[in-house]
Amino acid sequence: MRHARVAFSAAFAAVVLCLFYAVPVLAQEGRPPVTVTVQTIHSQDVTLTTTLPGRVVASGEAEVRPQVGGILTERLFFEGAFVEIGEPLYRIDPATYEAREAAARAAVAQAQARLSAATKEAERIQELLDRRVVSEQNVDDAIASRDAADAALQVAMAELLAAEIDLDRTTIKAPLSGWLGRSLATQGALVTAGQAEPLAVIRAIDPVYVDVTQSAAEIIRWRRGHTQDDLEGADLTVVLKLADGSLYEHTGHVLAAEPHVDEQTGVVVLRLEFPNPDNLLLPGMYVQVEAPQGVVRDVALVPQRAVSRDRRGQPTALVVNAENTVEQRTLTVLRDHGSDWIVSEGLSDGDRVIIAGLQKTAPGASVLTEEIATPDEQD
Incomplete structure (x- = not known):
């Protein structure tokens, strides 16, 4: 009798366990496929950029000084005004x-x-x-x-x-077209030819230059090709970020690089040029620029929200295959690019990456998809 009760208890436990594991499976098989949002990935060449600090510099600057001596009898301009080259500024007796x-x-x-x-x-x-x-x-x-x-x-x-x-020369004229600052001399002042103190300063600020610095080590690294930085085919426009964090509406380009490394700081000065029709950029202003550094070819741009990490810390993404089944891919991420990751391995051209609804599905599950256009397609 006792052995019969033990056998009955074991059989009952086995049935309960079977039901416990079978119910979720049956429930999962009975549910309709969930809907996820996907984005089709296309291979492309991406221009790498780096953020560099810099200062705005006037494209032309002239200090107004007298070439003859005497007493200033008249100031002929308004402070802060724009003057043309040759326009009278001061008059000496x-x-x-x-x-x-x-x-x-x-x-x-x-x-x-x-x-x-x-x-x-x-x-x-x-x-x-x-x-x-x-x-x-x-x-x-x-x-x-x-x-x-x-x-x-x-x-x-x-x-x-x-x-x-x-x-x-008793009529002192503007040597440059540009914007005048404040007058540093007043009517009745005695001036001399070639004096050290200027009477005023004229600055041309459309266009303006931006001088940025880059470490010599970075220049050596990308010149050796460690980042596949052959600039042929790269987008050479430069984006400017203002002190308040906003982006400047006009793009610029690189004019020249100083062929000299500062002995104390180990940096090279790069000069960029930006249009400034609204006079928003003023000399001395601190800015940051996104400068092109090279090109990586045949890579994918994947939204950062679509990439997670597995238990080993490897970046992964969920991909929907042709049968609408979810697959997990391990990725090789080079670096960030705005709100995307630059992925060199793990994805193929045309893959559909899940960017929304990741928590509702898992590898091996069947799903329905909603396509979202890439930024290029939206443009």
């Missing part, structure tokens, strides 16, 4: 220079009179020589006097030109 110009002009007239007299004298001496009245020496002396008078006239004319230049 011209009285002294007007007097010098008048004296130089009188000296020219005097020299012209002497040359005229010497020329006539040389002609008379030549006529007397033809009549054998004077000697050859008299003729030579007259010609020498005429030539000396002509040279004196040239000197006087050069002095007149210098006086006119100095008089013209």
Whole structure:
């Protein structure tokens, strides 16, 4: 009797266990397939970028300094205004220079009179020589006097030109088209030629330059091709990020790289150019740029939300095959690219990666799919 009860208990336990494991299977087989959102992956070439810090630099800068000395009598511009090259900015008291110009002009007239007299004298001496009245020496002396008078006239004319230049420089003009800052000198100030302190500074800010720095080690690494960075076919436009974190609406391009490494910091300076029609970028402003570094070819861009990690820490993604069955793929991720991962291995062109509904399914399950367009297709 006792053995019969033991046998009955064992049989009952076996039946319960069978029912326990069979019910979920039956329930799973009885449920309809869940719907997941997928995105079709396409192989493509991706331009790698790096974020570099930099400063905005004016594309042209000129310090306004006087070229003659005197008292400033007038300021002819509004501070912060845009000026064209050659536009008057300041006026220096011209009285002294007007007097010098008048004296130089009188000296020219005097020299012209002497040359005229010497020329006539040389002609008379030549006529007397033809009549054998004077000697050859008299003729030579007259010609020498005429030539000396002509040279004196040239000197006087050069002095007149210098006086006119100095008089013209009493009106200080803009050496560059650009935006003026504040005036550093006021009416009544005494200025001197070539003084150290400028009167004002003009900056051309459309376009502007952005000087960024990159470590020499990074330059060596990508020049050796460790990141497959043959730039042929790469997108060479540069994206600018402002100090508030927003992106600048205009893209730029690389102008040049300084062929020199700073001994103290070990960096190389790269110069970029950006259009600045709204004058949003100002010299000295701190910015960051996304600069092209190279190209990786035949890779896939996978949304980061579609990639998870297994127990070994390997990146994985769920893929829906042609039979609408879920498969798990182990991926080789190179780096991030915006909101995507750059995947070099683990996916093929045309694979449908699950990007939403991951928690509702598992490898081996049958699913229904909703396709979402890639960013390129949406554009």
